[in-house]
Amino acid sequence: MLTFPNAKINIGLRITDKRPDGFHNLQSCFYPVGWTDVLEIIPADQFGFASSGITIPGDEPGRVDANLCVRAYKLLRADYPGLPPVQMHLHKIIPIGAGLGGGSADAAFALKSLSERFGLNLTADQLENYARQLGSDCAFFIRNQPVYCTEKGDVFSEIGVDLTGYYILLVYPNLAISTAEAYAGVRPRLPDVPLRDQLLEPVSIWHKTVHNDFEDSLFPKYPVLPAIKQQLYEAGAVYASMSGSGSTLYGIFDAPIVIPNQFRAYRVWEGKPGAGK
Ligand SMILES: C[C@](O)(CO)[C@H](O)COP(=O)(O)OP(=O)(O)OC[C@H]1O[C@@H](n2ccc(N)nc2=O)[C@H](O)[C@@H]1O
Numbered sequence: 001m002l003t004f005p006n007a008k009i010n011i012g013l014r015i016t017d018k019r020p021d022g023f024h025n026l027q028s029c030f031y032p033v034g035w036t037d038v039l040e041i042i043p044a045d046q047f048g049f050a051s052s053g054i055t056i057p058g059d060e061p062g063r064v065d066a067n068l069c070v071r072a073y074k075l076l077r078a079d080y081p082g083l084p085p086v087q088m089h090l091h092k093i094i095p096i097g098a099g100l101g102g103g104s105a106d107a108a109f110a111l112k113s114l115s116e117r118f119g120l121n122l123t124a125d126q127l128e129n130y131a132r133q134l135g136s137d138c139a140f141f142i143r144n145q146p147v148y149c150t151e152k153g154d155v156f157s158e159i160g161v162d163l164t165g166y167y168i169l170l171v172y173p174n175l176a177i178s179t180a181e182a183y184a185g186v187r188p189r190l191p192d193v194p195l196r197d198q199l200l201e202p203v204s205i206w207h208k209t210v211h212n213d214f215e216d217s218l219f220p221k222y223p224v225l226p227a228i229k230q231q232l233y234e235a236g237a238v239y240a241s242m243s244g245s246g247s248t249l250y251g252i253f254d255a256p257i258v259i260p261n262q263f264r265a266y267r268v269w270e271g272k273p274g275a276g277k
């Protein structure tokens, strides 16, 4: 079975407080975008995992237990001992340490594929509960629809944010920022106006109101990040921001984009919003 785990962007990200479990509560909007990995899962005589494309930190031949796809398989297998052995092949394309949730998408798509291929008939709620055990971002990719999220980023509610008709440009500045590093620099604060209210205003207003709190600590540390954000606005973006814990910057445009030359040194993706395939 072949699937195409896609990336997400965060539209606004407010970190409101630190939780007793060491994680942070947040307010954000997740929106799927069509930059994808490729994940193949087929029945096999014995379990195996291989990857190609971008090198995944922690994956070494014969030692792939840390990969989120493998962890997803083992999580299901613990509850469904009859789950047959599979061969998994991940072709990694989505940049890592990028704020795009690529690893989480791989894990969520592995859960969905295994359930479908082997007739586990798990509901979306059941799949989300498994996904939450693999990472805070992971549950989003089960339904893979634009949502407002709170708590660890894994509790969802509907929000009428619809970017149909817009175009998105993602710029990954060849700089990996780990999620843990990014959270270590934040100063949680309840925003005066809930992000949800700001997102319900027109996209053309967002540049004045919708903020990603990770920019406050990461922009001074990595000047390339605010420089790219500025260049996205100069290229005509209606709204530009860093996604999640970085390092990817994105611009939302109201017309098809000609990629500016200064971005050619980086890894870029352009397309319409939404998960694509
Ligand atoms: C920045 C976001 O991408 C926004 O969507 C997510 O909050 C990150 O989600 P993720 O990559 O799935 O993160 P996890 O693998 O669950 O956590 C990695 C590390 O980030 C920190 N972490 C993560 C999520 C959260 N709500 N609070 C945290 O403090 C913790 O130190 C944790 O050990």
Ligand SMILES: Nc1ncnc2c1ncn2[C@@H]1O[C@H](COP(=O)(O)OP(=O)(O)OP(=O)(O)O)[C@@H](O)[C@H]1O
Pocket (backbone or CB within 6 Å): 056, 057, 058, 066, 067, 068, 069, 090, 092, 095, 096, 097, 098, 099, 100, 101, 102, 103, 104, 106, 107, 137, 177, 178, 179, 244, 245, 246
């Ligand atoms: N399938 C996978 N794809 C990417 N990273 C993976 C995968 N499986 C495990 N990992 C581990 O997760 C780490 C990346 O996590 P990290 O959260 O920093 O980045 P991300 O998956 O790009 O998403 P985000 O930055 O949005 O959280 C890698 O360094 C790697 O060790």
